[in-house]
Amino acid sequence: MNSTAPHDIEHALIKLFGYKQFRFGQREIIESIRNGNHTLATLPTGSGKSICYQLPALIGEGLTIVVSPLISLMIDQVKLLKAQGIKRVASLNSMMSAKQKLAVMNQLGAYKLLYCSPEMLQQEQVQQVLSNKKIDYFVIDEAHCISQWGHEFRPDFLRLKDVIKKFNNPTVLALSATATPSIRQDIIKQLELPMKQLIYPIDRPNITFSVDEVIPNRKDERLIELIEQKSIPTMIYFSSRKVSESISRLLQTKFPDRRVAYYHGGMEQDERLLIQQQFMNNQLDIICCTSAFGMGVNKSNIRLVIHYHMPATIESFIQEVGRAGRDGEQSVSILLYAPGDEFLPFQLIQTELPTEDEVNLFLRENLNGQLEDYLNETKIRFLELQTEQHQQLHQDDRRREIIQYRDERERIKQQSIFKLVDWIKSATCRRVGLFYHFQKEVTKAQYECCDSCDFRLENWRHTFESYQKKERSIQKNWKALLDELLIRG
Amino acid sequence: MHYRELLLFLFKKLEHERSVNAVFHLLKGKKSAQTLQDAYLFQIENFYGIDRKLKKTTFNNHVKDLIENHYIQVANDQALLTEQGDQYLSGKRLQSYYQMKGHKYHQIDREFKQGLFLLIQTVSMLIHEENKFIPIVDQSYIQAKVRELLRDYSMQFDTIAEQLYGELHTVLSTIDDCLATVLLKQCSGYDRVGMSEQQIADEENVYKEDLHLQSIAAIHNILETITEHPEQYSLLTRLIWKKTNRLTASAQETFDLYQAGHTLDEIASLRQLKVSTIQDHFVEIATHKKNFNIYSFISEQVLDQIQEAIQNTSTRKLKPIKERLHEEIDYFHIRLAIATMNDDKE
Numbered sequence A: 001m002n003s004t005a006p007h008d009i010e011h012a013l014i015k016l017f018g019y020k021q022f023r024f025g026q027r028e029i030i031e032s033i034r035n036g037n038h039t040l041a042t043l044p045t046g047s048g049k050s051i052c053y054q055l056p057a058l059i060g061e062g063l064t065i066v067v068s069p070l071i072s073l074m075i076d077q078v079k080l081l082k083a084q085g086i087k088r089v090a091s092l093n094s095m096m097s098a099k100q101k102l103a104v105m106n107q108l109g110a111y112k113l114l115y116c117s118p119e120m121l122q123q124e125q126v127q128q129v130l131s132n133k134k135i136d137y138f139v140i141d142e143a144h145c146i147s148q149w150g151h152e153f154r155p156d157f158l159r160l161k162d163v164i165k166k167f168n169n170p171t172v173l174a175l176s177a178t179a180t181p182s183i184r185q186d187i188i189k190q191l192e193l194p195m196k197q198l199i200y201p202i203d204r205p206n207i208t209f210s211v212d213e214v215i216p217n218r219k220d221e222r223l224i225e226l227i228e229q230k231s232i233p234t235m236i237y238f239s240s241r242k243v244s245e246s247i248s249r250l251l252q253t254k255f256p257d258r259r260v261a262y263y264h265g266g267m268e269q270d271e272r273l274l275i276q277q278q279f280m281n282n283q284l285d286i287i288c289c290t291s292a293f294g295m296g297v298n299k300s301n302i303r304l305v306i307h308y309h310m311p312a313t314i315e316s317f318i319q320e321v322g323r324a325g326r327d328g329e330q331s332v333s334i335l336l337y338a339p340g341d342e343f344l345p346f347q348l349i350q351t352e353l354p355t356e357d358e359v360n361l362f363l364r365e366n367l368n369g370q371l372e373d374y375l376n377e378t379k380i381r382f383l384e385l386q387t388e389q390h391q392q393l394h395q396d397d398r399r400r401e402i403i404q405y406r407d408e409r410e411r412i413k414q415q416s417i418f419k420l421v422d423w424i425k426s427a428t429c430r431r432v433g434l435f436y437h438f439q440k441e442v443t444k445a446q447y448e449c450c451d452s453c454d455f456r457l458e459n460w461r462h463t464f465e466s467y468q469k470k471e472r473s474i475q476k477n478w479k480a481l482l483d484e485l486l487i488r489g
Numbered sequence B: 001m002h003y004r005e006l007l008l009f010l011f012k013k014l015e016h017e018r019s020v021n022a023v024f025h026l027l028k029g030k031k032s033a034q035t036l037q038d039a040y041l042f043q044i045e046n047f048y049g050i051d052r053k054l055k056k057t058t059f060n061n062h063v064k065d066l067i068e069n070h071y072i073q074v075a076n077d078q079a080l081l082t083e084q085g086d087q088y089l090s091g092k093r094l095q096s097y098y099q100m101k102g103h104k105y106h107q108i109d110r111e112f113k114q115g116l117f118l119l120i121q122t123v124s125m126l127i128h129e130e131n132k133f134i135p136i137v138d139q140s141y142i143q144a145k146v147r148e149l150l151r152d153y154s155m156q157f158d159t160i161a162e163q164l165y166g167e168l169h170t171v172l173s174t175i176d177d178c179l180a181t182v183l184l185k186q187c188s189g190y191d192r193v194g195m196s197e198q199q200i201a202d203e204e205n206v207y208k209e210d211l212h213l214q215s216i217a218a219i220h221n222i223l224e225t226i227t228e229h230p231e232q233y234s235l236l237t238r239l240i241w242k243k244t245n246r247l248t249a250s251a252q253e254t255f256d257l258y259q260a261g262h263t264l265d266e267i268a269s270l271r272q273l274k275v276s277t278i279q280d281h282f283v284e285i286a287t288h289k290k291n292f293n294i295y296s297f298i299s300e301q302v303l304d305q306i307q308e309a310i311q312n313t314s315t316r317k318l319k320p321i322k323e324r325l326h327e328e329i330d331y332f333h334i335r336l337a338i339a340t341m342n343d344d345k346e
């Protein structure tokens, strides 16, 4: 399809992004889609997957659509590109007003890259406008979400195949850092496309893994000890918004000269924006967050990722740990585990899947308009999707099918938790334990490997300079602040 | 000023007259005739719409706390101050404190603040020769306005910086030091991202809502000064964009789409809202906009009939009017006709 010589993409890499050479895998992926192959590719977190579609999009003739699962991630990418001077990008998402969306759709010709949520692509108007455009590439970033979320509460991921057809079959690129062989199979099945697979190892040789088992009510103590010893840029992951806030406050009192903040999905948009930018601008030493601050977040110098709670899947764990060491320097992952911790993720399943009674209630009663009083949004969406899919069945059969499916999802979710618990409790190499789900061979660690092999946290002598002492803004008055802002020092 | 003091003060004003929720609506700036009338009736219009993002749960928590501390009792949905509450309040000079002007500025304060933040950030970046940065304000119309402003100054960054510094220095000197500081801590610029209200509140160990009152007061104070002396603040006054628009944001959006050539039904499906909601918007538009042409919805003839019916029933209740009219004339038409009779339009 494309006849430009290979050195042209090298030239574009320098010109558009300022990089001298491609990283591992990037060239192959770019060439694959430029030759018109539908492609499914895996590369590790932080390896530069974005460039694999941004570059072809910018030098292509038509428009590239990027489907991205998290709105915040999408908005971020657009802002970042614009700040880099790449202006022909936009997004369509549910946070925008109808007027803003129209403005984007009315001048699609001005864009090379359009980031969209899968839900947005279901809107008739959007489909109509886009199906009249020449679309070069259709990219699905974080493609494992098709398989992980599509089946339960974001059915529009499963409808992407129809969207692709409506757009006259552009070349599809699906990217992920955490797609196991079975998830890869599922992605291909859901997209109903023949896909070339470029599966690169996704392990991160510069990250050292360790699990720290603690007595249940000593976790805070242990965390404080860790933070005290390691004065380096740190992210701490929680599964509860509330706990992320309270630990953030605790740490701030314990360490008044470090800059601590929290970030989670329950915060207001503008506040999230500020915290994230402070984080990117090295104004924070420690950030306490939930998985809302995960996938895609790209800061180069995070040295330590602590899990205060265990995540629900190995994939989420790898995604979250993947925020560390994106500059290639040594970084450490510490998972704090107290016996019984798995209870929390097991409990979370119950908030994500409807119980049998709830399925019955949903099917039997006409709860129009007051559904929300009985069921949370995730459950409602699950049930709506299921009823839709089994529309043609008789009431009883439909009920049986839905319950069966719900049981199966529950089993899958429970199994992922068990897998992670097994990993936590195992005494063999952590890297092997994590990555054998994804690939046969595990790359040798670049620094220390893990706590099962050669790593003792106490002996870890990192050479990173710690942050400068926090300046207490509390002592500053407005005149000083105004001078700082508007007088060139 | 603490949020709870303010709540107590407002409960006092509405004691025996209005429900607890009336205070919530006031602070949120609910666009209802009742709320607005009450604001003036009880002389609390200064606080109208000063916390438009207030959540019901946050409000309830503060109320609960006032009850638990025995400052108020709630009976029949109304808040009554206890003796302790009265005593507490009597020592405060709340009305004059901070000099908020909610009724005057609630429609422009947020845009002004964001425009100010973006202008400060941009100028700060530019004088440090940093022209690639992520704007701290997302809204594209605010970005566009700031860009336009810079263009008018033919991009003379040093001149703008000097003038902005001068105007801010003067205006901030006229307001309380604490308020000025709270505002500037939120500003971003070169190598520096501003703090959130929550972060400042945490640092000062107060509630986020307390801090919000301070920032909004700072903004109102600035607005008051610069609109009184526009000649001294030619740059800052440029950040006041909307002349107090009386439409709700949602109705404004409908109006914009309408002006762009969309029909009522199209707007409903575009915005994924009910047709009846969009009809409400049009009634609102017809009430407030002089240049709105109602004849695309009803014929002159029908309008005459409705107006006649209104005069003959001498009421503005809808049902009796409808009963006097032809079946095909629906409530939407009648409401539109009533709206055209409002002569206080902009």
Ligand SMILES: Nc1ncnc2c1ncn2[C@@H]1O[C@H](COP(=O)(O)OP(=O)(O)OP(=O)(O)O)[C@@H](O)[C@H]1O
Binding pocket: A019, A020, A021, A022, A023, A026, A043, A044, A045, A046, A047, A048, A049, A050, A051, A177, A295, A296, A297, A298, A322, A326
């Ligand atoms: N060829 C290259 N040379 C140098 N730096 C690069 C190159 N390609 C990408 N990068 C940089 O690597 C960083 C990580 O890239 P990116 O965010 O695309 O990673 P990712 O693979 O999408 O990770 P994740 O799975 O966590 O989303 C970015 O800062 C990017 O600019």
Ligand SMILES: [Mg+2]
Binding pocket: A049, A050, A141, A295, A296
């Ligand atoms: Mg990415």
Ligand SMILES: [Zn+2]
Binding pocket: A428, A429, A430, A431, A432, A449, A450, A451, A452, A453, A454
């Ligand atoms: Zn190992």
